[in-house]
Amino acid sequence: MFIHRELWWDDCTAVIAWAGTIVICVLQLVALQQNGGGDTDYMTPEEFKRFEKLFMSTQISSRLGILFAKLSILLLYLRAFFPARVSKSAFWWVIQVTIWVNVMYTVVHVLVIALQCVPSKQPWGTHRIHESGLLIAAAVVNIISDVAVVVIPIGAIWKIQISREKKWALWSLFGFGMLAPIASLARLVYQAMRFDDENQTAVYVITSFLATAEQVIAVVGGCIPVLAKFCAQRERQHPVRSHHGQNSSQALRCIDNVWDAVNGAQLEADFAS
Numbered sequence: 001m002f003i004h005r006e007l008w009w010d011d012c013t014a015v016i017a018w019a020g021t022i023v024i025c026v027l028q029l030v031a032l033q034q035n036g037g038g039d040t041d042y043m044t045p046e047e048f049k050r051f052e053k054l055f056m057s058t059q060i061s062s063r064l065g066i067l068f069a070k071l072s073i074l075l076l077y078l079r080a081f082f083p084a085r086v087s088k089s090a091f092w093w094v095i096q097v098t099i100w101v102n103v104m105y106t107v108v109h110v111l112v113i114a115l116q117c118v119p120s121k122q123p124w125g126t127h128r129i130h131e132s133g134l135l136i137a138a139a140v141v142n143i144i145s146d147v148a149v150v151v152i153p154i155g156a157i158w159k160i161q162i163s164r165e166k167k168w169a170l171w172s173l174f175g176f177g178m179l180a181p182i183a184s185l186a187r188l189v190y191q192a193m194r195f196d197d198e199n200q201t202a203v204y205v206i207t208s209f210l211a212t213a214e215q216v217i218a219v220v221g222g223c224i225p226v227l228a229k230f231c232a233q234r235e236r237q238h239p240v241r242s243h244h245g246q247n248s249s250q251a252l253r254c255i256d257n258v259w260d261a262v263n264g265a266q267l268e269a270d271f272a273s
Contacts, residue, residue, distance in 0.1 A: 010075035010222070013068045017219050020065030024212050027058045028205070036205045043201070055204045059113050062211045066142070067106040069218035070149055073177070074099050076222055077153055091155060098148050105141060135207055136195070139188035142214065146181035149218075150174060177221040183214040 028036075031054040035043050043051070074095050082092050112134065157170050187210035194203045 008075070008079055010072045010079055013075060014072035014219060014222050017065055017069035017072055017215065017222075020061060020068060021212065021215055021219060024058060024061050024065055024208070024215070027054055027061060028208055028212070030054055031058065031205065031208075036201055048201075051201060055208070056113055058208050060110050062208065062215065063106055063109050063113070063138070066211070066215045066218060067102055069215050069222065070102055070145065071099065072222040073149055073218060074102075074152075081153070091152065094152060098145075098152065102145055105145075109138060136188060136191050139184055139191060142184040143181050143188065146177070146184055146214070146218075150177045150181065173224060174221075176224065177217065180214045180217040180221070183210050183217060186210055187214070 031051060034051045034054060035047055036051055036054070077095050078092070082088060116134075153174050154171065157174075187207050190210070191203065191207055194200075197203055
C-alpha cells in the first residue's frame with residue numbers, strides 16, 4: 001500500500017462528491033420551504049408540483065454525489081494497493097468491476113428518474129412510474145454496493161506484511177464505511193414501512209436525509225487517510241496544548257503511523273520482488 005503526495009483522480013472525485021453534498025443540502029432546504037414533509041392536504045397543486053420537481057432534482061444529485069463518493073474510495077484503493085510497481089491481482093479486477101457497475105447503475109438510475117414521466121415529451125407529467133418502488137430498488141442496490149466497497153480491502157490488507165494490531169487498526173479505519181450501508185438499510189426499512197403512506201412528501205424528505213447521511217459517511221471515509229496525514233504533519237509543526245486537542249492529535253498520529261508502516265511493508269515487498 002502506498003499513498004502519494006500529489007493529487008490524483010481519487011482527490012478530484014472526493015472534491016466533486018463534497019460539492020455535490022452541498023448541492024443536495026441546498027435542494028433539501030428549498031424543498032422544506034415548499035412545505036416538504038408537511039401534509040399534502042394543505043398543499044396547492046402548484047406547490048406539490050414544485051416539490052416534486054425539487055425532489056426529482058435531489059434524487060439525481062444524490063445519485064451522482066454518492067457515485068463520486070464511492071469512486072473516490074475505490075480509486076483510493078487502486079492508488080494505495082496497486083501503485084505503478086505492483087502487479088495487478090484479482091483485487092484489482094474486483095475494484096475495476098465495482099467501479100464500472102456503479103457507473104452503469106448510476107447512468108440507468110438517472111435516466112429512469114429523468115424520463116419517468118409519461119408521455120416523455122411532457123417533462124414533469126402526471127403519469128409516472130411508482131416512486132416508492134424506485135426508491136426501494138435504489139436502496140437495495142446501494143446496500144449491496146456499500147457492502148462491496150467496505151469488504152474489498154479486507155483481503156488486500158490481510159496480505160500486507162505488518163503486525164496483526166496494525167491490520168486491525170486498518171480494518172477499523174475502513175470499517176468506518178460500514179456506517180454507509182447501515183444508513184442505506186435504515187432508509188430501506190423506513191421506505192418499506194411507509195410504502196403505502198398517502199403523505200409521501202414526508203417520506204421523500206426523510207429518505208433524502210438518510211441518503212445524504214450515506215453520502216457524507218462515504219466522503220469522510222474516503223478522506224480519513226489523507227486527512228490524518230495532513231493533520232498529523234500540521235500538528236508536528238504547531239503542537240496542540242489543550243487536553244481534547246492532544247487526544248485528537250494522538251488519534252491522528254496513530255492513523256498516520258499505521259499508514260507509514262503499511263507503506264514501508266509494501267515498498268519492501270516491491271523491492272523484494
